[in-house]
Amino acid sequence: MSSYWLGVALLSLLAIGIIVLPWIRKGDRATQDILTNTRIIKQRMQELDREVSEGLVSAEDKQSAINELKLALVDESTETNTKTGSATGVLVIGLTIGVGLCGYLYWQSNEVSDIRHWQNVTQQSSALAKRIVVEADPTITGEDVQDFALAMRTKLINTPDDHIGWLLLGRLQASLNRIDEALHAFAKAYELAPNHAGILSSYSQTLVRTGQEEYLRRAQGLIKRAIELNPEDINAYGMLAVASGTLGDTQEAIASWQKLKDKLPASDPMRAEVDKRIAELRGESLPSAKTAITVTVDIAQNLIEKLPKTGYLFVFAQDAQGQVRMPAAVVKMPLVQLPVTIELSDANAMMPTYTLSQLTQVKLVARVSVDENVAQAQGELQGDVIIDLETGSQVQQQITIDKELQ
Numbered sequence: 001m002s003s004y005w006l007g008v009a010l011l012s013l014l015a016i017g018i019i020v021l022p023w024i025r026k027g028d029r030a031t032q033d034i035l036t037n038t039r040i041i042k043q044r045m046q047e048l049d050r051e052v053s054e055g056l057v058s059a060e061d062k063q064s065a066i067n068e069l070k071l072a073l074v075d076e077s078t079e080t081n082t083k084t085g086s087a088t089g090v091l092v093i094g095l096t097i098g099v100g101l102c103g104y105l106y107w108q109s110n111e112v113s114d115i116r117h118w119q120n121v122t123q124q125s126s127a128l129a130k131r132i133v134v135e136a137d138p139t140i141t142g143e144d145v146q147d148f149a150l151a152m153r154t155k156l157i158n159t160p161d162d163h164i165g166w167l168l169l170g171r172l173q174a175s176l177n178r179i180d181e182a183l184h185a186f187a188k189a190y191e192l193a194p195n196h197a198g199i200l201s202s203y204s205q206t207l208v209r210t211g212q213e214e215y216l217r218r219a220q221g222l223i224k225r226a227i228e229l230n231p232e233d234i235n236a237y238g239m240l241a242v243a244s245g246t247l248g249d250t251q252e253a254i255a256s257w258q259k260l261k262d263k264l265p266a267s268d269p270m271r272a273e274v275d276k277r278i279a280e281l282r283g284e285s286l287p288s289a290k291t292a293i294t295v296t297v298d299i300a301q302n303l304i305e306k307l308p309k310t311g312y313l314f315v316f317a318q319d320a321q322g323q324v325r326m327p328a329a330v331v332k333m334p335l336v337q338l339p340v341t342i343e344l345s346d347a348n349a350m351m352p353t354y355t356l357s358q359l360t361q362v363k364l365v366a367r368v369s370v371d372e373n374v375a376q377a378q379g380e381l382q383g384d385v386i387i388d389l390e391t392g393s394q395v396q397q398q399i400t401i402d403k404e405l406q
Helices: 002-053 060-112 110-121 125-134 142-156 162-175 180-191 197-210 213-229 234-248 250-263 271-282 301-306
Strands: 292-299 312-319 329-334 340-345 361-369 381-387 394-401
Touching: 110 381, 142 162, 142 234, 162 180, 162 197, 180 197, 197 234, 234 250, 234 271, 250 271, 250 329, 292 301, 292 361, 292 381, 301 340, 329 340, 361 394
Parallel strands: 292 394
Antiparallel strands: 292 340, 312 329, 312 361, 361 381, 381 394
16 A cells, blocks of 8 residues: 555645646746836836936925835735735645545546455455355355455466366356356366366356357367266266257257266156157157246335335245255246246256256245346345145245345
8 A cells, every 4th residue: 555655645746746836936926026116116216316306396296206106016015915825725725635636536546445355355265265165155145256256366367277266267257147257267277178077067058058059069069078078977968958959950959868868767857857858859749747836926015115126036946955056947037016926847947957856845035136146145135935846746835025135
């Protein structure tokens, strides 16, 4: 911070110089004018003495002229002093404003508050890493994730060859829905470690999320590489099936779903979902029991006034028993007047290999957010409930949004 105060001091001295110098010069000119006028008056008095001696003017006229000259000199001196006193007050006010403005502008131009925040985040990076990466703390907010991403970017400036660091940064950016930043980080990680399973998986998944043909084609190549490295990776088969189906490569999508099914145990309920996907691609229909939850979302009376004018409603289902925090089904929609009813099913899965049908105990969450980021943030409104669920069942459930997140 010493450099900040040095900058303020230098700018203040410059401002003082710019403001004071013209006043000093003006004062010098005023003093010079008074001295010049005094010499002129003395010269005139000498001329009056000569005119009296030559009989051109009377003694009375001389005295009257001298009195007028003296009065004029006194008036001019008084006016100059008055202007000087007034100018001094203006000068003091101007200097005060100038110094304050210089300090404020220097503060703003150097973004001192942002620098302080960055320093604090850097110091707390270890604690954030423990909460987010190690403990998977459910109280983590979107602001915490943003801070940790900032800390990771800072760390990577000094260790640009850390592929795990770039992988973690990409996952953080993806969780914040910053897809472009996430793809950049994953690309750096892939460049450093092209055979790392975690990098291939996260990079491919984010490319698939974009839905853009160019990215989907790239995702196909990365997923196939992941399968070559680990033929037992069922998530890779699922992502390849989704990417291929989105691109219209029906045969490859069917083949990928079939390979995924072959890897699943005979008792896994996911096999039924895979059969359904294959049938849809073939234009067939399969009679199957649909696992679905019809959720009616309402809000407590004391929170109605806290609803944002515009925002988003997230309704999602998580495994209430396991450690996986990723939703098995999620619906995001623009905020409308509550109550509202939506349906959660396997069709709302974020990953084809992790669906609602696989859960037996479900935590249902309804959250109102001002933005499209699913990560919880302070001030958001939420309600949740835990229910039991059987594969193929269709249940109805109500959730009341009854708390404000702190």
